[in-house]
Amino acid sequence: MNAPNPSHSLIRKWLHQRLNTSEEEAMKTLLNENDQFTEETANEVVKEYGRIELKNRLNKIHVETINEPDERSDSGWNLGYWAIAATIIVAVPLGYWFFYTAPTPEKLFAQNFQPYQVVNTFRGEEQPIDKGMDLYASGRYAEAIKAMENALANDAYNLPQYYFYLGISCLANNNPDKAINYLQKTLSTDNDFMQQANWYIALAYLKKNDKLQAQKVLQEISTTQGAFKQQEAIAILKCL
Amino acid sequence: MFLVKNFIYTDKEIINGLLAGKQEEDRCLTYLYKQNIRSITNMIKENNGNEDEAKDIFQDAVVVFYEQVKTGKFQLEAKISTFLYSVAKNMWLNKLKRSKLEIAYRNTQDTDTADDVYEGVLEKEKQEIIHHVMNQLKNDCKQVLVYTIYENKAMKEVCDLMGFQNEQVARNKKSKCLNYLKNIIRNSSSLNQQIQEIL
Known part of the structure; x- marks a missing residue:
């Protein structure tokens, strides 16, 4: 020393x-x-x-x-528990109904697809990618795809989270092939959107009516402890 | 002012953000702060600390992390959250150890030196001295010195951030500002004189 x-x-x-x-x-x-x-x-x-x-x-x-309100405060968790309880109440009879009606993959997609939410909290100077994100947040997916693809041409925005939102935009815009391509880019590096991206990839395969690939990804989600949408994946697998 | 989204940052993105411009640095610091303050506060509160002590320790740990990133010493071998937690834990344990030793010392001396209060006063006086010295410099001088000496930025980056024509101009500016600062320090080297000036 x-x-x-x-x-x-x-x-x-x-x-x-x-x-x-x-x-x-x-x-x-x-x-x-x-x-x-x-x-x-x-x-x-x-x-x-x-x-x-x-x-x-x-x-x-x-x-x-x-x-700021504590997202992990008691009330937050209580809300979460209520949401889980509500899901179970709704999912159990639905599961029963599904068992007898065997929905198609396309139908399962429609029942489960919901664009991932964007939370607005930070303020600062607008970046080119923000325009695409604003369009995404307001549900204008076709325009969001165009704006994000333009922004992503710049290396500064070459980040997994942008590919994630771009992928979901493509899925919402009825283009599952393009969606899978972008969502897989989210998986190429370690980041916090990987589990969510996997869920949307599974949905994209459902949308494509590719039962086999959808089952493969859903199987992975359902066996990963605490994975994003694990319960939903298990429920869908039972229907496929 | 425009809305910017609350993205989730990976550890690599946080480090890159801290090395980028001030706006991205602010976003990353805010994200880092919000992600880690609670776990470290809980750890300190479970070990005889309070909210204020937890805040101070956590911020000191963030300063250590920030300086390591800026000087290129931080290696992404562990998660940033693990690094902050372990630095904060060590700092807190050292503080507990010090205060135990101080209590033992006070008991043998049969006096109450109120060291915690004394330490707080010293910290405040140190800050006053630093401000007293630095505030004699113009803002652009302060900025160029902080960028080059504290944030370890390259001259090229300083040029971009401060709008200097070229690296030589930035280098000259730094040298001139450092000489000013050295003269200020030489002229205010007497501790008592400084305290008298400040108080």
């Missing part, structure tokens, strides 16, 4: 106002006679200033954060 640098220790003491009389004298002499020491002190002052400024920014974020 390196021994502590005596100059550094003097600078830190100076910043924390812990210099005794002799150290204060030494500090003064060094500042006047040793340019390298003065530069080290200046660097340390700038770094401390940077830290203070960063902390000020973090404090602002903190205030925003504590003023």
Whole structure:
């Protein structure tokens, strides 16, 4: 381990106002006679200033954060539980009905497809990709596809989440082949949309009436602990 | 002002965002903050801490992460959330250890030195000294020094961000500003003098 640098220790003491009389004298002499020491002190002052400024920014974020409703608060979870309960209440009789009527893959798609929601919270300067996302959020999928494809031509937006929303737009626009292509790009790198993308890929195969491929993806979802739409995948598999 | 979506960022995107412009940096910091504050607050509260202490420790951990990213020292070997949690945990354990030692010391001395309050005052005074020194510089000087010394940005990037004609102009500006700062420090080296000036 390196021994502590005596100059550094003097600078830190100076910043924390812990210099005794002799150290204060030494500090003064060094500042006047040793340019390298003065530069080290200046660097340390700038770094401390940077830290203070960063902390000020973090404090602002903190205030925003504590003023926002806690998504994981009790009421949030209760809502989630109610949603699950409601799903079960609806799904059980529906399952019974499905058993006797054996819906087609296309029908299963129609029953399960819902575009993934976009939550608006951040504000800032509009980026080209935002236009596509706004169109997606307002359900104008054909225009969203055009805008997003244009924006994605720029490498800066070459991110999995954009391919994810683009894929869903294609699916909503009755183009499952293109949707699968874009959604698979979401799976090409590790990201937080992978499970959701898998669900929409399964739906795209249903839309294409490709029972075999749909079953394959749904099987994967149904056997992944805690996967996105795991229960729905299990329910669909029973119908196929 | 336009609406920007609340995307989910991967660890790689967070790091790239912190190395990009200020707007993207703000988005990533906000995302990072919201994703991690609760787990670290819970850990500290379960270990004899309170909300305020948790906030301070968490922010210190974010500062460590930010500086490691800026200086290229952060390696994506573990998840960012794991890194923050472990840095915060170590910081909190060290703080607990220090306060236990302080209590033991106070007990042997039979005095109450109110070290927590003293520490807080020292921190505040340090901030006042830093501001006192830095505020004698013009804003563009402060900015160029923070970009190059704290954020470790390349001169090319500084040029783009601050609108300098070329890297040499940026380099000259930095050198001039650093010399100003050195003179300010030399002239205010007396601690007592500084305190008198501030108070």
